[in-house]
Amino acid sequence: MNPDQSREENFSFNSKILNYIYQAAETGVYDIRGLGAKRHVPTFDDLVFLTASMSRYPLEGYREKCKTKTVLGTRHAKKPIELDIPITIAGMSFGALSANVKEAIGRAATEMGTSTTTGDGGMTQEERQSSKTLVYQVLPSRYGFNPDDLRKADAIEIVVGQGAKPGGGGMLLGLKVGKRVAEMRTLPEGIDQRSACRHPDWTGPDDLTIKILELREITDWKLPIYVKIGATRVKDDVKLAVKSGADVVVIDGMQGGTAATQETFIEHTGIPTLPAIRLAVDALQEIDMYGKVQLILSGGIRTGADVAKALALGADAVSLGQAVLMALGCNSPHYVIENDNVDVTSEYHTLGTTPGYCHHCHTGRCPVGVTTQLPDLEKRMHPEWGTRRLKNYLQTITMEMTTLARACGNSNVHHLEREDLVALTLEAAAMAKLPLAGTDWIPGEKGI
Amino acid sequence: MENIDLDLNTQSVREINQFFHNLNSSDKREFEILHPNGAHNIAVGLDAPITVHIRGHAGYFIAGMNKQAEITIHGNVGWSVGENMMSGVIRVNGFASECAGSSGHGGLLIIDGDASSRCGISMKGSSIVVGGNVGHMSAFMAQAGYLLICGDADHGLGDSLYEAIIYVRGKIHGLGTDAREEQMEEPDYNKVSELLDMAKFNYDPKEFKRVASAKTFYHWSPNSKQFSVL
Numbered sequence: 001m002n003p004d005q006s007r008e009e010n011f012s013f014n015s016k017i018l019n020y021i022y023q024a025a026e027t028g029v030y031d032i033r034g035l036g037a038k039r040h041v042p043t044f045d046d047l048v049f050l051t052a053s054m055s056r057y058p059l060e061g062y063r064e065k066c067k068t069k070t071v072l073g074t075r076h077a078k079k080p081i082e083l084d085i086p087i088t089i090a091g092m093s094f095g096a097l098s099a100n101v102k103e104a105i106g107r108a109a110t111e112m113g114t115s116t117t118t119g120d121g122g123m124t125q126e127e128r129q130s131s132k133t134l135v136y137q138v139l140p141s142r143y144g145f146n147p148d149d150l151r152k153a154d155a156i157e158i159v160v161g162q163g164a165k166p167g168g169g170g171m172l173l174g175l176k177v178g179k180r181v182a183e184m185r186t187l188p189e190g191i192d193q194r195s196a197c198r199h200p201d202w203t204g205p206d207d208l209t210i211k212i213l214e215l216r217e218i219t220d221w222k223l224p225i226y227v228k229i230g231a232t233r234v235k236d237d238v239k240l241a242v243k244s245g246a247d248v249v250v251i252d253g254m255q256g257g258t259a260a261t262q263e264t265f266i267e268h269t270g271i272p273t274l275p276a277i278r279l280a281v282d283a284l285q286e287i288d289m290y291g292k293v294q295l296i297l298s299g300g301i302r303t304g305a306d307v308a309k310a311l312a313l314g315a316d317a318v319s320l321g322q323a324v325l326m327a328l329g330c331n332s333p334h335y336v337i338e339n340d341n342v343d344v345t346s347e348y349h350t351l352g353t354t355p356g357y358c359h360h361c362h363t364g365r366c367p368v369g370v371t372t373q374l375p376d377l378e379k380r381m382h383p384e385w386g387t388r389r390l391k392n393y394l395q396t397i398t399m400e401m402t403t404l405a406r407a408c409g410n411s412n413v414h415h416l417e418r419e420d421l422v423a424l425t426l427e428a429a430a431m432a433k434l435p436l437a438g439t440d441w442i443p444g445e446k447g448i
Numbered sequence: 449m450e451n452i453d454l455d456l457n458t459q460s461v462r463e464i465n466q467f468f469h470n471l472n473s474s475d476k477r478e479f480e481i482l483h484p485n486g487a488h489n490i491a492v493g494l495d496a497p498i499t500v501h502i503r504g505h506a507g508y509f510i511a512g513m514n515k516q517a518e519i520t521i522h523g524n525v526g527w528s529v530g531e532n533m534m535s536g537v538i539r540v541n542g543f544a545s546e547c548a549g550s551s552g553h554g555g556l557l558i559i560d561g562d563a564s565s566r567c568g569i570s571m572k573g574s575s576i577v578v579g580g581n582v583g584h585m586s587a588f589m590a591q592a593g594y595l596l597i598c599g600d601a602d603h604g605l606g607d608s609l610y611e612a613i614i615y616v617r618g619k620i621h622g623l624g625t626d627a628r629e630e631q632m633e634e635p636d637y638n639k640v641s642e643l644l645d646m647a648k649f650n651y652d653p654k655e656f657k658r659v660a661s662a663k664t665f666y667h668w669s670p671n672s673k674q675f676s677v678l
């Protein structure tokens with residue numbers, strides 16, 4: 001037989017799976033990597049807006065005002081967070097990111113009037129100084145956690161889970177555990193650090209209720225308290241977070257990123273961001289807390305259209321992680337120093353990848369200096385340059401979001417609503433409970 | 449100096465905590481909290497060298513995140529007493545429930561009676577002295593500091609330990625993954641004696657065993673045993 005005729009790829013054991021089995025057989029350990037799920041899942045790209053025409057009239061896209069002000073934490077906190085835009089920066093640790101990157105994020109967020117968030121490892125002085133509004137995470141590891149930083153924060157986020165690894169703890173491999181990171185985390189320098197997946201001082205929602213009260217007592221009830229959950233059993237978890245006393249619930253879908261975790265976690269746990277927001281809104285409505293507890297959505301949010309769709313589906317704000325890193329050069333073939341592009345394609349190759357495909361944050365050898373602790377690499381992402389880039393990016397997606405909101409006839413981005421959207425695919429229609437475009441059919445509604 | 453009485457029969461936890469938070473961080477006065485009646489979050493987030501006596505049983509997170517203050521609970525406490533404490537001394541005259549002294553960064557926690565499971569979980573530099581026994585998984589992932597147990601330790605002691613050191617006088621019902629018993633050396637006897645003195649317990653340091661990390665989890669390796677076949 002002609003050998004070409006027998007070249008039928010095995011669907012179950014395709015080249016990706018073959019490589020996976022060969023590597024497992026060779027090494028005896030699973031793969032660890034950064035960023036989020038790479039597989040195709042239904043996303044906001046599967047939705048489109050029904051902008052205004054005869055039945056509604058639009059606002060002038062460039063001139064008429066469209067408000068973006070966002071208030072979070074109105075339920076119990078004496079000082080809710082007031083932001084200029086509904087786009088916040090997700091928690092990413094100093095350790096996973098370099099100090100330069102944390103500084104650039106803080107400065108850009110401050111210039112855009114939004115908040116940034118600490119991460120595993122605690123609060124650095126630099127990020128407190130550069131961030132006007134800083135959310136302090138309470139993570140299972142409690143690395144570097146202390147009441148002085150808690151009182152310096154503008155909001156508190158209790159991290160129960162993360163979209164990339166709901167049910168799993170953080171990781172930071174040895175190369176990134178340098179002197180300063182090790183000291184902040186009270187760990188020996190250079191160890192492969194694996195943080196806890198459960199909180200040390202509470203386990204269930206009844207204990208969390210008391211924990212939240214403790215945090216409120218220590219901060220004299222001033223600060224809003226967020227509870228962040230990885231999207232799995234969203235309805236139950238949102239209701240329990242609200243019962244526990246959360247002012248704000250953060251839902252992180254499976255496309256959410258991480259600095260390092262097992263590949264099997266990233267691709268095979270949690271549900272996509274699209275159904276997660278719908279379930280979270282349903283949960284709040286069922287317990288009559290919609291509008292009283294705010295929702296922040298994260299997990300693969302990239303564009304102004306994504307933000308507008310998230311808001312239309314009921315989110316009060318979104319949170320960006322990976323997109324922020326990309327605005328700072330992640331996966332770019334070059335970094336920029338004094339306006340010159342320096343090509344680093346060969347360094348991606350050394351890591352076993354190529355620009356556009358990299359997910360090697362766990363190695364600590366980021367070719368563009370974003371997720372590294374090595375001084376030579378860190379210099380590649382200059383804070384001035386990074387601040388400008390990130391500000392430009394946040395500005396662009398804010399303008400896109402307001403353009404879409406105006407076209408739907410809204411003078412406030414928070415007035416976008418579900419009725420403004422339809423789905424292009426059956427899956428997206430079923431997950432978001434929106435009509436399939438061109439029909440009035442919402443799969444699963446009315447028993448069909 | 450005159451004691452100041454605060455009474456949870458007539459004041460709320462909020463009022464009492466706010467009162468403490470308004471104190472000057474060099475204030476040295478002494479306070480009594482009457483009728484705690486199992487209330488949670490009493491005397492949390494303190495940051496002054498004051499002395500506080502809680503007269504009765506109290507609930508969860510008592511003296512959480514303490515700095516400087518010397519707090520005595522004249523009774524039993526619920527979960528997570530002295531969690532994330534930074535400095536100062538906390539003494540429980542009775543028994544403590546789960547997660548006592550979790551994530552403590554500094555200071556000294558003394559429990560006269562038994563402590564339940566996960567005592568000293570995630571501790572990061574504090575010292576904990578338990579007069580009685582501790583429950584299972586105590587000092588889980590403990591990073592730094594000392595846990596001294598005058599009684600027995602239940603199974604899973606020191607699971608996934610980092611640099612914290614555990615001393616046990618009684619029986620160890622089972623060590624956690626990556627924990628191992630090590631030879632007591634001169635510095636260990638000195639440390640045990642120092643901790644016993646601070647807690648005012650009268651035992652012979654020679655009776656104690658040392659448990660520390662075998663460090664097989666410090667580096668990512670297929671040889672560090674990460675699953676159980678049992």
Ligand code: SF4
Nearest residue numbers: 330331358360361366
């Ligand atoms: S370029 Fe850097 S930040 Fe981006 S995936 Fe690779 S290592 Fe991570």
